[in-house]
Amino acid sequence: MYKSALIGLLSMLAAMALPQAAQAEYADVVMNNYSDAAGMRPVVFPHWYHRIRFRCKVCHADLGFKFKAGGNKITMAKIIDGQFCGACHNGEISWSVENCGMCHSGIAGTPTQIHGSTVQRLVAPTYKKLGK
Amino acid sequence: MKMKQFFLGVVALSVLPVVAIQVEAAQPPLKEVKAAKGHVSTANTFNRLLKKPMAKNLPPAEDGIHDADNDNTHVLQPPKIAYDGLPTTPFGNYVDWVKALDTNLLQPRYDRFDPTIEPLVMDLDIVREVKSTVPDVVFPHKPHTQWLHCSNCHPKIFIPQRKANVMNMSGILLGQQCGVCHGKVAFPVTTQSCTKCHSKPKPADWKPPQSETSLKDPWR
Known part of the structure; x- marks a missing residue:
């Protein structure tokens, strides 16, 4: 009797102590189109940090960022060329691309996503996963 | 031994009336007790959904x-x-x-280089009548144009023409129309945020449209 109660209590405690789902900031974008395959940490883009400094228009109208996580197919070559992130992260408006770990700071294996989105919170998946 | 007991007894006797008086004095009037009923200690609240304490804005x-x-x-x-x-x-x-x-607590740039450029703000409210019983939607252009440029929404996401855009909440929840931003970056679609868009109450004489099936055969 006491033993089963103890086991139950222990298992409850264990379940509480297990790592919880990500609690990242709303609208943090993880981009992992190519990072994992290239042996880099995926990129985490904090929307909140950027919207304090720039309005949506700057990136989404002037720089041509699409409203889709991972939909811009950004590569380091394009960034060094001054496109996408490279329009500001060039050492003039903001720090330059040699600070790899500032963007490539995600946990390896995290899929491309916009964290905390409504689609993520829906009970049933809204799309079929692409085949291998 | 006996002396000690006697001494204790004397002490107890002398203390008793004092305690009794204190108890009488300490009893608060009934009204106060009733008022205090509302304040339940947080340790005794019932977490019936077993929700974990929410961690906000973690480092x-x-x-x-x-x-x-x-x-x-x-x-x-x-x-x-x-x-x-x-x-x-x-x-x-x-x-x-x-x-x-x-409130000017934030002053994000509208241009990448020039911090003095002012946004092109348009103050125009669009009212969208909703078929169901929820309040009608008022779309304010003002806060949207403060952040965005016309070309972000028009004409790709919203056709700038009356009655040209068909939309519903299922589509928005799945990331279409308003859901391109709302539910991803802009305020999300939750039960607490319905009234942010559904903000215009229906007219007093408004009645919900009846389903065709029940109109045809109301006695079924």
């Missing part, structure tokens, strides 16, 4: 997405520091971004 190293083994993760600014003093909401980043902009 990058603890948020489950950033790699804590990466040195630069610890250089990144924790959101809580940035949000200090900004107006709050119960959802999203827990920051009311539009209010923060209106």
Whole structure:
């Protein structure tokens, strides 16, 4: 009797102590189109940090960022060329691309996503996963 | 031994009436007891959904997405520091971004280089009548044009023409129309945020449209 109660209590405690789902900031974008395959940490883009400094228009109208996580197919070559992130992260408006770990700071294996989105919170998946 | 007992007895006797008087004096009047009933200690509330205490705006190293083994993760600014003093909401980043902009607590640039360029703001409210019983939608162009450019929405997401855009909540929840931003970056679609869009009450004489099936055969 006491033993089963103890086991139950222990298992409850264990379940509480297990790592919880990500609690990242709303609208943090993880981009992992190519990072994992290239042996880099995926990129985490904090929307909140950027919207304090720039309005949506700057990136989404002037720089041509699409409203889709991972939909811009950004590569380091394009960034060094001054496109996408490279329009500001060039050492003039903001720090330059040699600070790899500032963007490539995600946990390896995290899929491309916009964290905390409504689609993520829906009970049933809204799309079929692409085949291998 | 006997002396000790006697001494204790005397002490007890002498103390008793004092205690009794104190108890009488300490008893509060009934009304006060009733008023105190509303304040239940937080230790005795019932967490019936077994919800875990919500952690808001965690620093990058603890948020489950950033790699804590990466040195630069610890250089990144924790959101809580940035949000200090900004107006709050119960959802999203827990920051009311539009209010923060209106009150000049934030002054984000409209142009990449020039901080003096002012946004092209249009103050035009669009009312969309909703078929169901929820209040009608008022779309304010003002806060949207403060952040965005016309070309962000028109003509690709919204056709700039009356009655040309068919939309519903299922589509929005799946990321179409308003859901391109709302539910991803702008305030999310939650039960607490319905009235932010559905803000215009129906006219007093408004009645919900009846289903065709029940109109045809009301006695079925």
